[in-house]
Amino acid sequence: MNNMIDVVNLECDPAELVKADRVHTSLYTDAKLFDAEMEKIFYSTWVWVAHESEIPDAGSYKSTFIGKQPVIAVRDRKKQVNVLLNRCRHRGATVCEHKKGKTNSFVCPYHGWGYALDGSLRGIPHPDSYGECLDKSELPLVSLRTESYAGMIFATFKDDIEPLVDFLGPARKWMDLFMKQGAGYGIKVPGEHRFRFPGNWKIQLENTTDAYHFPLVHKSFLHSVDQQTMDMLDFVDGAGYVEDLGNGHSVMVMIPDLIDLEANLDLPIPTRFESLAQELRDEGIEEQQVRRIVRAVGGSGFNLNLFPNIACSMAFFRVLQPISVNETEIHHSVITMDGGPAVANRYRLRLHEHFQGPMGFGTPDDSEAWERVQKGASAGEDLWIMLNRGLPGEKPSEDGLVSDVSAETGMRAAYQQWKKMMSA
Amino acid sequence: MNLQLLQEVTAFIWAEGDMLDHNEYDTWLALWADKGTYIIPIDPKEEDFENTLNYAYDDAHMRQLRVQRLIGGESISTSPQPRTVRTAANFRVLSEDGDQVRVRCSQHLRDFRKDSLKHYSADLTYDLVRSGDSFQIQRKLIRLINSDDTLAGIGYIL
Numbered sequence: 001m002n003n004m005i006d007v008v009n010l011e012c013d014p015a016e017l018v019k020a021d022r023v024h025t026s027l028y029t030d031a032k033l034f035d036a037e038m039e040k041i042f043y044s045t046w047v048w049v050a051h052e053s054e055i056p057d058a059g060s061y062k063s064t065f066i067g068k069q070p071v072i073a074v075r076d077r078k079k080q081v082n083v084l085l086n087r088c089r090h091r092g093a094t095v096c097e098h099k100k101g102k103t104n105s106f107v108c109p110y111h112g113w114g115y116a117l118d119g120s121l122r123g124i125p126h127p128d129s130y131g132e133c134l135d136k137s138e139l140p141l142v143s144l145r146t147e148s149y150a151g152m153i154f155a156t157f158k159d160d161i162e163p164l165v166d167f168l169g170p171a172r173k174w175m176d177l178f179m180k181q182g183a184g185y186g187i188k189v190p191g192e193h194r195f196r197f198p199g200n201w202k203i204q205l206e207n208t209t210d211a212y213h214f215p216l217v218h219k220s221f222l223h224s225v226d227q228q229t230m231d232m233l234d235f236v237d238g239a240g241y242v243e244d245l246g247n248g249h250s251v252m253v254m255i256p257d258l259i260d261l262e263a264n265l266d267l268p269i270p271t272r273f274e275s276l277a278q279e280l281r282d283e284g285i286e287e288q289q290v291r292r293i294v295r296a297v298g299g300s301g302f303n304l305n306l307f308p309n310i311a312c313s314m315a316f317f318r319v320l321q322p323i324s325v326n327e328t329e330i331h332h333s334v335i336t337m338d339g340g341p342a343v344a345n346r347y348r349l350r351l352h353e354h355f356q357g358p359m360g361f362g363t364p365d366d367s368e369a370w371e372r373v374q375k376g377a378s379a380g381e382d383l384w385i386m387l388n389r390g391l392p393g394e395k396p397s398e399d400g401l402v403s404d405v406s407a408e409t410g411m412r413a414a415y416q417q418w419k420k421m422m423s424a
Numbered sequence: 425m426n427l428q429l430l431q432e433v434t435a436f437i438w439a440e441g442d443m444l445d446h447n448e449y450d451t452w453l454a455l456w457a458d459k460g461t462y463i464i465p466i467d468p469k470e471e472d473f474e475n476t477l478n479y480a481y482d483d484a485h486m487r488q489l490r491v492q493r494l495i496g497g498e499s500i501s502t503s504p505q506p507r508t509v510r511t512a513a514n515f516r517v518l519s520e521d522g523d524q525v526r527v528r529c530s531q532h533l534r535d536f537r538k539d540s541l542k543h544y545s546a547d548l549t550y551d552l553v554r555s556g557d558s559f560q561i562q563r564k565l566i567r568l569i570n571s572d573d574t575l576a577g578i579g580y581i582l
Contacts, residue, residue, distance in 0.1 A: 099572070190476065220498040224493060349478075368501040
């Protein structure tokens with residue numbers, strides 16, 4: 001067949017597997033590539049670990065993963081955020097098994113080694129047997145380089161890569177816009193839906209910048225909302241666009257009117273939010289702020305994909321965690337207004353439940369489609385995944401490249417970054 | 425122990441489960457009080473369901489939409505529709521106050537769809553209100569024992 005790749009090359013040259021308009025099926029199916037991705041991508045770049053609201057106080061922590069490695073994001077007594085490898089320096093046991101919580105220290109359950117919130121080793125039971133052969137200052141929990149932007153905390157194993165703000169580049173202005181969903185109260189992440197699907201992590205990465213699937217896969221969801229919302233979500237032939245923002249990041253603008261949630265607040269309030277607006281007015285909130293809150297509750301009109309593992313997706317954070325070449329865990333973290341009106345936050349929670357999660361009206365259908373991709377990709381191992389949609393209309397933009405809303409520009413951006421990192 | 429009441433609520437909940445296993449959704453919808461809520465929380469210790477994130481927090485409107493989605497044939501995750509068999513046991517009346525009864529039971533549910541057989545165990549707590557010679561559901565609370573683990577898509581009503 002045409003485009004057949006010499007099998008010998010599969011292991012040694014990932015660059016051959018990514019073309020300008022397509023990627024090779026082995027990117028979904030090759031376990032050796034998956035192992036290489038952990039090393040060359042997840043352990044070599046900035047990976048999102050938490051939103052600052054998830055660890056608000058001294059001692060607040062969250063355990064999570066960077067690639068396959070368990071880590072703890074924890075705020076210490078000086079309010080600094082530390083991202084620590086979740087592994088005792090004695091014999092390797094995890095020191096934290098809870099997903100979230102608050103603590104004064106991390107104590108290994110095996111022999112009782114105790115670590116402070118900044119990872120330093122503080123206590124060792126029965127130390128006499130060590131004599132002079134153990135120096136506590138040499139055995140802290142391994143602490144990763146940690147930086148944050150707009151409340152989003154990232155960590156990396158690499159001390160020599162660019163600062164986070166440079167890695168994010170033009171994506172930063174979209175993060176700032178996304179955070180307007182705080183409506184002046186600030187953003188809070190009070191929970192998430194967690195689920196797994198039997199498929200490669202990049203299938204999900206693509207999906208966050210895929211407007212093309214929406215009217216088909218989410219037909220049952222679209223038929224569960226009012227006509228006005230359905231019209232708003234009818235964006236595939238609309239004025240939206242996808243923009244490559246560099247470093248694998250991209251933004252897909254589905255509803256241009258909802259890029260800046262604080263612009264044009266005088267526009268009519270959508271019918272579905274009228275009763276919420278009235279309840280807010282009844283609480284004595286002034287009209288402009290009512291409109292700002294209502295706008296925030298509805299969510300942003302874009303998905304910002306940040307390579308490799310996080311997206312600011314309309315009204316929630318989408319986090320992906322690779323488990324194996326054919327299994328991926330996804331978290332859809334709900335966003336509320338920190339200290340905002342309870343009635344508005346409730347609306348927000350119900351909207352999230354409506355679409356997201358294992359019993360949502362959207363997620364299970366996405367999940368089914370991704371599963372089908374993984375299943376189908378086991379056929380025709382010399383075939384390619386096509387990513388050429390929107391190429392003819394693609395043009396240079398201020399920040400990179402731009403094409404129509406259902407273009408595969410964002411996927412091409414991610415795979416070019418994949419190629420660059422995997423070839424390094 | 426009020427064995428007659430225990431028998432009445434047991435019969436009601438068994439019938440409810442049977443309706444769901446046999447896709448009798450209109451009959452199922454009619455079991456509910458107008459303001460009834462169907463809740464599947466995430467955090468096993470959560471009590472404030474309204475102000476937290478759940479898997480489902482359905483009022484009458486959402487229940488209707490959920491049924492429509494399951495039978496509408498437009499959702500690729502529910503066609504083919506999953507088949508389910510559920511067993512409810514260990515019924516215990518927690519409280520009785522006039523027309524109001526709170527009853528708890530355990531539920532084991534097996535679902536099969538395509539090539540996969542799954543198992544969900546849950547504690548169910550029903551708030552029932554007497555209605556004629558039967559009951560209406562004011563609240564059905566489903567606490568999955570693995571609610572805080574990762575779940576796969578659930579394309580039916582628990």
